Amino acid sequence: MADETKDPIIQTVNLCKDYGEVHAVDHLNLQVHPGEVFGLLGPNGAGKTTTTLMLLGLTEPTSGHAFINGLNCTRHSLEVKNLVGYLPDNVGFYPAMTGRDNLIFSGMMNGLSEADAGKRAARELERVGMTYAADRNAGTYSRGMRQRLGIADVLMKDPKVIIMDEPTAGIDPEGVRAMTVLIRNLALEEHITLLISSHDLYQVQRISDRVGIFVHGKMIACGKVQDLGRQLQNEGLYMFDFTAEKNGEKEWSPEFQQKIREIPDVTIVGRKVDGSIHVEAKRDILLELQKLMVEQGIAVREMHQTGGDLDEIYRKYFEKAEEEEEGGKSNGRSGQNAGGEEADRPVGLKAKLAAVRSRRKK
Amino acid sequence: MHVLYRKELSDHINSTRCQILYFMLALVCFIALYGAEQTLAQSASQTSDGTTTVSKFMFLLLFTTSGSNIYSISTFLGFLGPVFGIMLGFDAINEEIAQGTLNRLAAQPIWRDTIIISKFLAGATFIFLTVFSIGGLVTGIGMIGTGLVPSGEEVARILFYLLMASIYICTWMALAELFSVTCRHAATSALSSIAIWLFLTMFMSLLASGIAGMVYPTGQSVQGQMNTLANYNLQVGLNRISPYYLFSEVTTILMNPNVRSTNLVSILQSSDSAIASYLTLGQSLLQIIPHIVVMFAEMIAFFAAAYISFMRKEIRA
Ligand SMILES: Nc1ncnc2c1ncn2[C@@H]1O[C@H](COP(=O)(O)OP(=O)(O)OP(=O)(O)O)[C@@H](O)[C@H]1O
Numbered sequence: 161m162a163d164e165t166k167d168p169i170i171q172t173v174n175l176c177k178d179y180g181e182v183h184a185v186d187h188l189n190l191q192v193h194p195g196e197v198f199g200l201l202g203p204n205g206a207g208k209t210t211t212t213l214m215l216l217g218l219t220e221p222t223s224g225h226a227f228i229n230g231l232n233c234t235r236h237s238l239e240v241k242n243l244v245g246y247l248p249d250n251v252g253f254y255p256a257m258t259g260r261d262n263l264i265f266s267g268m269m270n271g272l273s274e275a276d277a278g279k280r281a282a283r284e285l286e287r288v289g290m291t292y293a294a295d296r297n298a299g300t301y302s303r304g305m306r307q308r309l310g311i312a313d314v315l316m317k318d319p320k321v322i323i324m325d326e327p328t329a330g331i332d333p334e335g336v337r338a339m340t341v342l343i344r345n346l347a348l349e350e351h352i353t354l355l356i357s358s359h360d361l362y363q364v365q366r367i368s369d370r371v372g373i374f375v376h377g378k379m380i381a382c383g384k385v386q387d388l389g390r391q392l393q394n395e396g397l398y399m400f401d402f403t404a405e406k407n408g409e410k411e412w413s414p415e416f417q418q419k420i421r422e423i424p425d426v427t428i429v430g431r432k433v434d435g436s437i438h439v440e441a442k443r444d445i446l447l448e449l450q451k452l453m454v455e456q457g458i459a460v461r462e463m464h465q466t467g468g469d470l471d472e473i474y475r476k477y478f479e480k481a482e483e484e485e486e487g488g489k490s491n492g493r494s495g496q497n498a499g500g501e502e503a504d505r506p507v508g509l510k511a512k513l514a515a516v517r518s519r520r521k522k
Numbered sequence: 523m524h525v526l527y528r529k530e531l532s533d534h535i536n537s538t539r540c541q542i543l544y545f546m547l548a549l550v551c552f553i554a555l556y557g558a559e560q561t562l563a564q565s566a567s568q569t570s571d572g573t574t575t576v577s578k579f580m581f582l583l584l585f586t587t588s589g590s591n592i593y594s595i596s597t598f599l600g601f602l603g604p605v606f607g608i609m610l611g612f613d614a615i616n617e618e619i620a621q622g623t624l625n626r627l628a629a630q631p632i633w634r635d636t637i638i639i640s641k642f643l644a645g646a647t648f649i650f651l652t653v654f655s656i657g658g659l660v661t662g663i664g665m666i667g668t669g670l671v672p673s674g675e676e677v678a679r680i681l682f683y684l685l686m687a688s689i690y691i692c693t694w695m696a697l698a699e700l701f702s703v704t705c706r707h708a709a710t711s712a713l714s715s716i717a718i719w720l721f722l723t724m725f726m727s728l729l730a731s732g733i734a735g736m737v738y739p740t741g742q743s744v745q746g747q748m749n750t751l752a753n754y755n756l757q758v759g760l761n762r763i764s765p766y767y768l769f770s771e772v773t774t775i776l777m778n779p780n781v782r783s784t785n786l787v788s789i790l791q792s793s794d795s796a797i798a799s800y801l802t803l804g805q806s807l808l809q810i811i812p813h814i815v816v817m818f819a820e821m822i823a824f825f826a827a828a829y830i831s832f833m834r835k836e837i838r839a
């Protein structure tokens with residue numbers, strides 16, 4: 161697992177990339193240790209892809225430096241590309257060649273002989289569950305099949321570091337589970353360092369040792385998922401998720417909501433799509449909540465104090481960054497919104513971002 | 523590098539597009555050859571009446587003589603060669619981008635220029651193979667069809683001619699590759715290349731005479747008479763920007779040893795006072811060395827432009 165005593169294997173120093181007026185990546189300082197799985201999170205256009213491109217020397221930084229294994233990614237791009245396997249988002253293959261031939265071609269580009277590449281291709285195809293379609297033309301593959309083949313392609317060169325841009329986009333749930341296991345095993349058994357950019361918070365939470373949250377080219381938070389949760393608590397944010405039942409029915413009456421809201425320092429009361437209740441407060445109100453529910457004759461199931469849930473952490477940090485950008489304008493926001501807007505909080509991240517955006521416009 | 527080169531070359535050889543191009547070119551050449559044989563047979567039968575003289579370089583005429591209703595092989599090469607080159611090059615880079623393979627390729631441990639150099643070399647190899655195999659076939663069939671056996675000098679001239687034809691086609695491929703880097707869509711790149719081809723092939727001579735006429739007006743006046751030579755030189759100079767024009771001059775000189783120069787003065791001279799004899803191969807080559815150099819330079823310039831714009835291009839999905 162992550163070995164933090166050694167030097168970081170991926171390191172960026174004040175890395176910047178501007179596209180005209182747009183700061184796609186803004187003074188990024190990132191360190192990833194050998195054997196670690198690092199999740200890069202951020203909304204669309206946050207600069208995740210740009211960062212990965214600079215790490216591979218495919219795009220030149222405007223200023224700052226990126227190093228992999230101590231090698232400057234811009235100047236020693238060839239050596240870096242020898243070590244690093246890259247899975248671009250929307251990966252493509254030569255449509256007129258079979259999946260297997262595509263892999264063999266990649267292997268030979270990395271200096272394997274044709275026979276070795278063939279053996280390796282067979283092994284990697286098996287690993288990503290693509291053997292059944294290996295001898296069909298890659299042009300006939302579906303998006304998810306291409307994605308799986310892409311992962312096999314990355315493994316062809318026996319990399320030390322793997323950079324994946326949205327590796328599980330388009331893969332079916334069973335496949336995602338298999339890929340998650342595969343990715344964890346790569347880190348655990350083969351000691352490969354992984355940098356994964358993704359929107360899929362739950363998946364990132366499951367496979368990453370550490371995550372970095374990106375907004376507008378800046379990394380606004382970085383660390384272990386639990387640490388990030390704790391950090392939020394230190395800043396006075398406590399979150400509780402639970403299911404309340406009365407007589408076997410899920411409880412969500414207005415009186416009940418009102419009662420919770422009356423507890424001092426509660427800022428948000430809402431219900432998730434799955435029927436569980438979400439409460440946020442500025443201090444630890446666990447005891448008061450429990451007392452309230454005992455008084456009401458409500459049974460509590462699955463009460464957990466979140467902060468460990470990346471979804472919440474992500475949202476909080478993201479909102480914080482947006483607020484900072486807006487200046488003091490929306491300081492009172494969380495208070496006003498209690499209840500109403502949260503009630504049917506959309507689960508999908510994209511919808512959520514859209515909501516934040518539209519709020520910004522107002 | 524050779525891995526990529528081999529893949530590109532086998533892509534060309536296996537692609538339907540290239541096979542169609544190859545057979546189109548071969549077919550056209552054979553039809554033209556047939557036409558040339560017919561014409562030559564006619565003039566040969568006239569010769570036995572003693573009306574025309576037989577050329578010492580009879581065999582070369584197979585390439586340059588047109589049939590009664592079809593162009594000669596050399597005309598076809600000059601005209602279709604660019605199409606061939608453009609078809610090979612116009613989607614070299616943007617196709618890879620569209621497929622999403624370019625960033626995967628660029629992430630392999632190769633220099634970035636390896637990609638475009640391999641593509642160019644593979645295309646060039648395919649062109650050489652095509653031109654020489656078709657040239658060889660035409661020569662062979664011509665020998666069988668006419669019973670003529672080419673002399674050593676004729677063979678050398680044909681080989682030089684095929685070499686020049688290959689370079690000529692490569693020039694157009696380099697141009698098309700330049701557009702394939704700069705245009706995001708294959709269709710835009712193809713149309714741009716074809717526009718340039720049409721312009722240089724069809725309208726360059728009009729433009730050249732227009733400009734020459736503006737700079738050095740000719741006419742009945744003394745000044746106008748004096749301008750004639752300058753006018754002609756400027757016109758030819760402008761025309762020679764076009765690889766098409768260069769190639770047609772090269773063809774004339776290589777395949778027709780009677781022609782001794784492409785300059786105005788010697789053309790005028792030769793019409794009345796030259797000794798009726800042929801230029802040796804060395805002398806002919808001497809005449810076209812500038813053409814070869816310019817054509818080569820144009821090819822290199824187009825490729826260099828493609829190379830530079832590719833190296834500067836940001837590779838992103
Ligand atoms: N060629 C370009 N010219 C101008 N701006 C660009 C260019 N490429 C990217 N950008 C900008 O850079 C920013 C970062 O883009 P990037 O692709 O890195 O985002 P991302 O985090 O990968 O987003 P996504 O989640 O959608 O993949 C965006 O604001 C984008 O508009």
Ligand SMILES: [Mg+2]
Nearest residue numbers: 208209249325
């Ligand atoms: Mg991206």
